[in-house]
Amino acid sequence: MDNLYAVVVTYNRADLLRNLLDSFARLGTGPARIIVVDNASTDHTADVVAAAAAAGGPPIRYERLGENLGGAGGFSRGVELALESGAEWLWLMDDDVEVLPGAVEALEKFTPEYSCLIGRRYDANGKPFFWQHHFVDALGIFLPVSGDVFRHSDVFRTNVGNFEGMLVSAAVARSIGLPDPRFFITWDDAVYGWLAAQQTPVVYVNAFVIKKVRAQRQVDLGLRHLNDSSDLSRRYVMRNRGHVAQYLRARGKFNPPGFAAGTALTFLKEIVRLVLVERTLKGTGALWQGWRESRAILADTGWKPMPPVPAFPGSGAERD
Template identity: 45%
Template sequence: MSTATENNNQLAQADSMQDPTGTDQAAPAATSRKTREPIEHLAIVVVTYKRQELLGHLFDSYAALTCAPWRIVVVDNENAPETRELVEQTAARLDELWGATEPDAEGGRSRMVYAPQTDNLGGAGGFSAGVRRAFELGAEWFWVMDDDVLVMPEAIERLARWTDRYQVVQGSRLDYDGGPFFWQYQQFTTLGIPNPLAKADLGPTGAKRMNSLCFEGGLFSREVVRRIGFPDPRFFIYGDDACYGYLASKVTETVVVSDVILQRSRAIANWEVSGVRQLSSTSDTNRFYIMRNRGFFARYLREHGDYHRILFGVGTAATLAKELIRLAVVDRTFKTGVRQLVRGMRAAREIYRDSSWTPMPPVA
């Protein structure tokens, strides 16, 4: 049996995993959820934009958690009355279910905090604002995610197994159909691209070193934020999480683990490449930022002595080739898609040549 097949079986069975203590347990009563905090001052940070129905499903999955988070910070890039109402209703529901907590740095006791934005900051800006808000409230750990996922009931306990050893942990995920979802957790830093040869099988320990991160379930500590700063909002969308994981790997050991913590709740058209690897559909807007944000990544690589002009250029060519393949076999919007790829490459060059550019600063 191939390692990919073994990994598929491992992930597909993960939802029936035993409790990390090694014993099968039913979900604890609400009263026990009020006091159990296996990850100290854990803040969930979720970014949403015009997807109230998906957000509602995510909130329902929060209510099924067997351990309560300390805070849930909801960043609303739409600043919509419907989202505010949904958050207020869910806050009352969760506070009744779990009970209020100790005051945060601003004296609040509710577990859910609404953070509407005056402008659409994109995913990158939303996560930056959300992590900053949670940091200000006193969070010690940040568990970040989009609105189109569902959390597994035992997700917090599964992550807690690793937090005494690692400051950055990326849990595994299931796809929309319940099958395993493969994420490329290693990057070729000199090329500035994901490592296509990274093995899906995480081995007998259930963990492997990574130098990337995904803001779809990534977990990191306050100390990491102190040292590398908040996520860079200038990415707007795409690549901000991979860059943040790269920066985190420069200051601490970062790992991807086999414990399944999330399931995607939105189907996305894709082309199966091999085994669990897929090439998913994307938009022309994303195509622009995929190429444009290589300019930001190049600047960060340069800051840390990992930038090599020729090799990074090879990585850019490989990225462009991948996007052209995506256009050919998945999206089939060549006319508009190629135009956005070219625009993005030009914007990346401008970013790289910008003499006023500075990296995100550490947090005092």
């Protein structure tokens, strides 16, 4: 892959970030550059980045935001910087993962045919993490696909994204626009993949390239994993249903009764998560708050999707 840029978003996880940057340095074939977007961390993140940059490995560009814009805002800024710098491929990932040896070579095998793909990952215990989903337009939610999707092929056609290793070409990123910072957290990566799928095949490939490092409480339901969450995440899971609906509406795919059913299923899934993973119902207030906020977003007649990105926006766009 020519001019591959890794875009990493971090917030107060300096030690996890150090591990990720160390894993990049161990790659035989690594990215041409790493862009680290720091969501106004208050820990020693800046020191970790400086040490990694001094130690060698891929060059690092560090940008500390003035405020926490969430994962969505961080990826929006990181993708913008990568495109302005002339990246041809963007590898998007959170700070709580590490890249596995041979990851770039494993993904590169699929890039002659596909311009948006997601590799497989292990969980913190070193076991394969279940992730094989399909977005159902009529419901406005993504559902797990049962069975072994790689039984007959190393490529599974999907239509959602995941910012734990999603690889996308710059041409696709420019066409669909930057990740939408209005999501703040949750749904941003799923919708970004869905937008890409409206114009090009998005695929999940049978290559383990990422390991999740941060341990999470989880329940394996067979068909899917449910991880622990937080009141903030629960609120935004429901709140961002408004943005999901607006994107569907902008593409002429919004089905009000079906979307209402999808919202009810989303609420139910979060209740199941609370009961089975966190063994409490104290987070239901955050769910209701998010749902009320989603109604206001859905009613916003001035809402617009993210615009396409010009090849090199601004008169002072840099190439490095």
